[in-house]
Amino acid sequence: MEHHPLDSFKYCPKCGNNQFLVETFKSKKCSLCGFHYFYNPAAAVGVFVLNERGELLVGKRTFEPAKNTLDLPGGFVDFGENAETAAIREIEEETGLQLEVKQLEYLFSLPNEYIFSGFKVSTMDIFFKCIVSNGLVKGKDDISELKWVDIKSLDPSLFGLQSISQAVEMFMKSFQ
Structure with a gap:
């Protein structure tokens, strides 16, 4: 049980x-x-960051859960934050990119569950999209490395968190 x-x-x-x-x-x-x-559920955000060539920014998770699997920039919404502010903060913390709220476009949300420290964490993951002109990024915080990838070549199963994998699959369908 x-x-x-x-x-x-x-x-x-x-x-x-x-x-x-x-x-x-x-x-x-x-x-x-x-x-x-x-x-x-706790509120969390994930962001599909695209460059002007239409490539997607993906990172490798530094910590559990799903350590060393692919991920999108994102994380938990802090107390007193709205989802947009959390997305901007997480992008800056994990990539060094500085964005404004007007650059974010809401896409959809998905429920998620994962085990952290032996405890089931339920989240409501809120997904955004943004396009950036400055492609200079550096993996920081929860992301060990970042890379720009062709969306059509992505394999959603390489993303370790269930909701992120599902979100990538949904996002890829919008590019077909």
């Missing part, structure tokens, strides 16, 4: 009571103080 993320929460985070009981498939409620916790 698959381990549900809520199984790891044994005590109420508000009062410490050990009667922190399953209420629904996505929530637990404390029998003592009434605190109700909902397990919801």
Whole structure:
């Protein structure tokens, strides 16, 4: 049987009571103080960065999950950020490119789950596209190396995270 993320929460985070009981498939409620916790997906972003030749920027993941597999620039949305601001921040952190919100085009979103530190993380991955004129990039932060690739030659199975692989497949179809 698959381990549900809520199984790891044994005590109420508000009062410490050990009667922190399953209420629904996505929530637990404390029998003592009434605190109700909902397990919801974390917001994350991924960006299809294209250069003026129509090549896609892909990177190699530095860390688990899916270490050494291909990835798009992106990451988690921080507290107080919207998805666009997170996308711009992640692109700069991972590639050195500096963008403005007006350069981003929303594409679609996909749910994702992966194991991190032995814990199932559920995310809602929000995908954007942008075109950059400056192709000078350097892999930083969570990306060990970057390269520009022909979109038509991509193999989505080389992308280690399920939602990224699915997103690449969807994106490639728009170029056929």
